[in-house]
Amino acid sequence: MEGVISVEKIFENLTSVLPPLHTVLWGLFALILFYTALHAIIFVYHWHKYNIAPGPFLSLTYIMYFSGIAAFLLVMLLSLLAILS
Amino acid sequence: MLKLGEDEIVIKTFRKHWFLPAIKTVVMSILFVVPIVILLTLLDKTITTEFFEITFSLQKPSVAVFVISLWGLFLWLRFFSFWSDYNLDGWILTNKRVIDLEQHGFFKREMASFRLERLQDVTTEINGIVATFFKFGNVHVQTAGTDREFVLRFAADPTKIKETILKEHDRIIDSDMYHDADSVGSPR
Numbered sequence: 001m002e003g004v005i006s007v008e009k010i011f012e013n014l015t016s017v018l019p020p021l022h023t024v025l026w027g028l029f030a031l032i033l034f035y036t037a038l039h040a041i042i043f044v045y046h047w048h049k050y051n052i053a054p055g056p057f058l059s060l061t062y063i064m065y066f067s068g069i070a071a072f073l074l075v076m077l078l079s080l081l082a083i084l085s
Numbered sequence: 086m087l088k089l090g091e092d093e094i095v096i097k098t099f100r101k102h103w104f105l106p107a108i109k110t111v112v113m114s115i116l117f118v119v120p121i122v123i124l125l126t127l128l129d130k131t132i133t134t135e136f137f138e139i140t141f142s143l144q145k146p147s148v149a150v151f152v153i154s155l156w157g158l159f160l161w162l163r164f165f166s167f168w169s170d171y172n173l174d175g176w177i178l179t180n181k182r183v184i185d186l187e188q189h190g191f192f193k194r195e196m197a198s199f200r201l202e203r204l205q206d207v208t209t210e211i212n213g214i215v216a217t218f219f220k221f222g223n224v225h226v227q228t229a230g231t232d233r234e235f236v237l238r239f240a241a242d243p244t245k246i247k248e249t250i251l252k253e254h255d256r257i258i259d260s261d262m263y264h265d266a267d268s269v270g271s272p273r
Contacts, residue, residue, distance in 0.1 A: 006141075007148045032155065039162050042191050043169060050173045050194065052098060052186065065165050072158035075150060082147035 022084055029080055036069055089179060097249055099176040102221035102241040106171055113164050117157055124149055166191065176224075176237050176246075178253060183226070185235050199228045199235065201257045207250055209243035226250070 018024050043065065051058055089095070127141040143149055173188040184198040204226060211222035222243040226235040240246055 006143060007152075008144050032158070036158065036162065039166075043165055046169055046173065046188075046191060050186075050188065052173075052175060052177060061168075068161045069158065072154050072161060076154040076158070079147040079151040079154065083145060083151065 025080055025084060029076065032076070033073070036073065040066070040069065090181065093179045093181050095177055095179050096253060097178045099178065099224075099237060099240060099246050101171055101174055101237075101239040102219065104215070104219045104221055105239050106168065109164065109167055109171075113160050117160055120153060120156060124153075174237075176235075176240075178250060180253070181257075183235070183250065185237070197233070197235065199226070201250075201254050203228045203230065204250070204254045205229050207247045209247050211243060 014024075044062065047058065047061065124143075128143060129141065131138060131140045170188050170190065173186065173194075175186050177184040177186070182198045182200045183204075184196065187195040189195070206225075206227040208225040208227075209222055210225065211217055211220075216222050220242050221239050224237045224240050224243045224246050228235070237243075237246070
């Protein structure tokens, strides 16, 4: 008895019940983008309003936070384009 | 931002110890690396037992990159949620009172304060070898006329915090302003 576990197989099975792969993946990406944007707005709001020690540390935190988000989203976007090509 | 009284000045701000975010950073990094290591270890490997044989294959590496990036993004957002919880907590000692700020997640924030002349008891608590080595612990403050106990957990250098608060408390007690109030019948 032999079984092959691959992500592609799972995607193949899902395509029979789900809308086209392009729609699903772009929908997923949009959902992630929306969640991240919401998180970012809440994060910045709280830090701006409540941080008791503003100054260079505040902008440094923002730079680090947004650069991390941008890096992950960029890699996700590129890999998504590679999957769908 | 925090609003203080007209003649109120901030003397010191007490924060939690850096050990807490350091440990969280290590844990988050491990959690990020683990799936990559598992993937690289199992890739193109075949596990054979008496009953079944499983081959792990990955025809499109971009799928793995997408999933790992999603995991990384999730951890990144979780870390910054923790970070805001950590960094927005603290005590502010002014020349009149101690303000206790506590953030719970994003949508719960507590702010309480007590006047220095109402301070009754300050207790520090350092538990364990790690806390002793890195100098962090809990500071408990008991005030007069209230059941509430003010606690700053994982405070950096709790003994110093205790000394600073007590010093300010003594200054208030010895000040003319307090003695004037005392003379008209305020409890001492």
